[in-house]
Amino acid sequence: MSVVMMENKMTVQLNQEKEQSAGTAIEEKDVVFNTKELNLWYSETHALKNINLSINEKEVTAIIGPSGCGKSTYIKTLNRMVELVPGVRTTGEITYKGKNILDRSFRVEDLRTQVGMVFQKPNPFPKSIYENIVYGPKIHGIRNKKILDEIVEQSLKGAYIWDEVKDRLHENAYGLSGGQQQRLCIARCLAVQPDVILMDEPTSALDPKSTLKIEELIQQLKKDYSIIIVTHNMQQAARISDKTAFFLNGEVIEFGDTNTIFTNPSDSRTEDYISGRFG
Amino acid sequence: MLSKLDQQQYTKRMNNRIRKNSVLQSVFFLSALFGLFVLAILIIRVVTQGFGWIDMDFLTGRLSTDPERAGIMGAILGTLWVMIVVIPVTMIVGVGTAIYLELYAKKGKFQASIQTNISNLAGVPSIVYGLLGLTVFVRLMDLGNVVLAGGLTLSLLVLPILIVAAQEAIRAVPSHLAEASYGMGATKWQTIQRVILPAALPSILTGSILSLSRAIGETAPLTVLGIPALLIPFPNGFFDTFTALPMQIYYWTLDSSLVAEYANLAAATIIVLLVLLFVLNSVAIFIRNKFQHRY
Ligand SMILES: Nc1ncnc2c1ncn2[C@@H]1O[C@H](COP(=O)(O)OP(=O)(O)OP(=O)(O)O)[C@@H](O)[C@H]1O
Numbered sequence: 001m002s003v004v005m006m007e008n009k010m011t012v013q014l015n016q017e018k019e020q021s022a023g024t025a026i027e028e029k030d031v032v033f034n035t036k037e038l039n040l041w042y043s044e045t046h047a048l049k050n051i052n053l054s055i056n057e058k059e060v061t062a063i064i065g066p067s068g069c070g071k072s073t074y075i076k077t078l079n080r081m082v083e084l085v086p087g088v089r090t091t092g093e094i095t096y097k098g099k100n101i102l103d104r105s106f107r108v109e110d111l112r113t114q115v116g117m118v119f120q121k122p123n124p125f126p127k128s129i130y131e132n133i134v135y136g137p138k139i140h141g142i143r144n145k146k147i148l149d150e151i152v153e154q155s156l157k158g159a160y161i162w163d164e165v166k167d168r169l170h171e172n173a174y175g176l177s178g179g180q181q182q183r184l185c186i187a188r189c190l191a192v193q194p195d196v197i198l199m200d201e202p203t204s205a206l207d208p209k210s211t212l213k214i215e216e217l218i219q220q221l222k223k224d225y226s227i228i229i230v231t232h233n234m235q236q237a238a239r240i241s242d243k244t245a246f247f248l249n250g251e252v253i254e255f256g257d258t259n260t261i262f263t264n265p266s267d268s269r270t271e272d273y274i275s276g277r278f279g
Numbered sequence: 280m281l282s283k284l285d286q287q288q289y290t291k292r293m294n295n296r297i298r299k300n301s302v303l304q305s306v307f308f309l310s311a312l313f314g315l316f317v318l319a320i321l322i323i324r325v326v327t328q329g330f331g332w333i334d335m336d337f338l339t340g341r342l343s344t345d346p347e348r349a350g351i352m353g354a355i356l357g358t359l360w361v362m363i364v365v366i367p368v369t370m371i372v373g374v375g376t377a378i379y380l381e382l383y384a385k386k387g388k389f390q391a392s393i394q395t396n397i398s399n400l401a402g403v404p405s406i407v408y409g410l411l412g413l414t415v416f417v418r419l420m421d422l423g424n425v426v427l428a429g430g431l432t433l434s435l436l437v438l439p440i441l442i443v444a445a446q447e448a449i450r451a452v453p454s455h456l457a458e459a460s461y462g463m464g465a466t467k468w469q470t471i472q473r474v475i476l477p478a479a480l481p482s483i484l485t486g487s488i489l490s491l492s493r494a495i496g497e498t499a500p501l502t503v504l505g506i507p508a509l510l511i512p513f514p515n516g517f518f519d520t521f522t523a524l525p526m527q528i529y530y531w532t533l534d535s536s537l538v539a540e541y542a543n544l545a546a547a548t549i550i551v552l553l554v555l556l557f558v559l560n561s562v563a564i565f566i567r568n569k570f571q572h573r574y
C-alpha cells in the first residue's frame with residue numbers, strides 16, 4: 001500500500017472517530033438524486049457514458065477522477081446548467097426526489113432553486129456584499145427589507161463569514177479576498193435555501209487556510225444540505241466526504257463509501273488513481 | 280553569446296535591428312501626429328473664421344438672409360428634436376436586436392443571415408438611407424419632410440452600428456456572472472435585466488453615443504429627404520418641418536460664393552455642432568465611468 005493511501009486511511013479513521021465521538025448513528029438515508037443510464041454528448045464528444053449513481057440526502061458525495069473525465073459535466077447535469085452549452089444531448093434519467101429532471105416538463109428554474117451551485121472560481125456579482133446575498137431572494141420575489149436583512153445575516157453566518165464582513169456589508173464584494181469571496185458565494189447559495197449544493201472544485205483557486213475553512217464549512221452544512229463536491233484533492237475527498245465516486249473517461253468506475261474507496265478499492269484503476277499513479 | 284555568430288556579425292545585425300526599430304517608431308509617431316495635425320488645422324481654421332460670429336443673437340436668433348442678423352436657433356431645435364426621435368428608437372430597437380441575437384436566438388441559418396445583413400447594412404452609404412427614408416417615410420407613409428421622417432431615417436442609418444456595438448458589449452460580459460444567476464433559479468429575462476444589461480451598459484452607452492454623434496453630423500440623407508434651410512418656423516413637435524445644424528452648414532457653405540460672410544456663419548455653426556458633440560461625448564464618458572464595474 002502506498003504512502004498516500006496510508007495517509008488516506010488515517011484521515012478516514014480520524015473522521016470515523018470524530019463521528020463516533022459525536023454519537024452519529026449510521027442509518028439508512030433517503031436518496032436525493034438517482035441517476036440511471038445517463039449518457040451525454042457535447043455535439044460529437046461522448047462525455048458521460050451510462051452513468052448509474054444514487055446519491056443520498058444529507059451526505060457529502062465526492063466526485064474524483066482525472067481531468068476531462070466528466071466530473072463537471074456530471075454535476076452540471078444535476079442542475080441542468082449543462083444545457084447552456086449549445087449542442088448538448090442527453091439520454092437516460094436523473095430523478096430528483098422521485099421526479100425525472102431531464103424531462104422537459106421539469107422547469108429548470110424550479111430545479112435550480114432547490115439545487116444550488118458553487119463554482120470553481122469565486123463568481124460574486126460586481127455589487128455590494130449585501131446585494132450579492134439578496135440577489136437570490138429578490139429574484140424569487142422577496143421584497144421586504146426586514147426579511148432580506150435577516151436572510152443576509154443568516155446566510156453569512158451559515159457560511160462562517162459574518163464576523164469578517166458584518167461591518168462592510170455595503171462595500172463591493174470584489175474587495176474581499178479569494179477565500180472570502182468563495183464563502184460569500186456559498187452564502188449567496190444558502191440564501192435561496194436549496195436542498196442540495198453542488199460544488200465544482202470550490203477550493204481549487206484558494207490557499208490552504210481558506211481551503212480548510214471551506215472544508216469545515218462543508219462539514220457543518222452537511223447537517224442541513226446534501227452536498228455533491230468535485231475535487232482533485234484526494235485528501236480533501238477523504239477528509240470531508242461520506243461517499244466517493246471515481247470517474248474515468250466519462251464512466252463511473254467505482255462508487256461507494258469513502259472509507260472503502262480509499263482504503264480498499266475494488267478496481268485497480270481506482271487504486272492507481274488515488275495512489276497518484278495517473279491523473 | 281550565440282555561439283554560431285562571430286562578434287562582428289553579431290554587432291552588425293544588432294545595429295540593424297535597433298535601427299529598424301527606431302525607424303518604425305518614428306513612422307508610427309508621425310502617423311499619430313498626422314491625425315493631430317489635421318484636427319488642429321481644422322479647428323484653427325474653423326475657430327478663426329467663425330468664433331467671432333458666435334454670440335447670443337446668433338445662437339437664439341431666427342434664420343435671415345442678412346448675415347448680420349442670421350441665427351441658428353431653428354437648426355439647433357431641429358437637431359434636438361431629431362435626437363428625441365433617434366435616441367429612443369435606436370436604443371430600444373438596437374439593444375433589443377442585440378439581446379435577441381446574442382441571448383435568445385438559436386445559433387443557426389436564420390440567426391446567421393440576420394447577422395450578415397446587419398454587418399452589410401453598416402457599410403451601406405448614408406445617401407442610400409436617405410433614399411429609403413424618402414420613399415418610405417416621406418412618400419409612402421406621407422409624413423412629408425418632418426422631424427419624425429428625418430429622425431426615423433437617421434435611426435435606420437445608425438442602427439446597424441449600435442446593434443453591433445451592443446452585441447459586442449453583451450458578449451463581453453463574463454459568462455460566470457450569468458451562470459451565477461441561472462444557478463439560483465433566475466429566468467433568462469431576470470438574468471438579462473439584473474446581471475447582463477447592467478454589466479454591458481457602459482459599453483452600450485459608449486456605442487450609442489458614438490452612433491448618435493454620427494446621426495447628428497449626417498447631411499447626405501437629409502438633403503435627399505429635402506430638408507430645407509429656409510425661413511421656417513421653429514419646430515415644435517414630431518410633425519413639424521425642420522432644419523438641422525449640418526444642413527445649415529451645407530447651405531451656407533454652398534452660398535458663400537454669393538455672400539462671403541456665409542462662410543463665417545458656416546464656421547460658427549460648425550463650432551456649435553462640435554461643442555454639441557463634445558458635450559454628448561463627455562456625458563457618455565461620465566456615465567460610463569460612473570457605471571463601470573470591475574469583474
Ligand atoms: N462546453 C463543452 N463543449 C464541448 N466539449 C466539452 C465541453 N465541456 C467539456 N467538454 C468535454 O467533455 C469532457 C468532460 O469534461 P468535463 O469538463 O466534465 O471534465 P472534468 O472532469 O470536469 O475535468 P477537469 O477536472 O479538468 O475540470 C472533456 O472531454 C471535455 O473536453
Ligand SMILES: [Mg+2]
Pocket residue numbers: 071072073200
Ligand atoms: Mg471540471
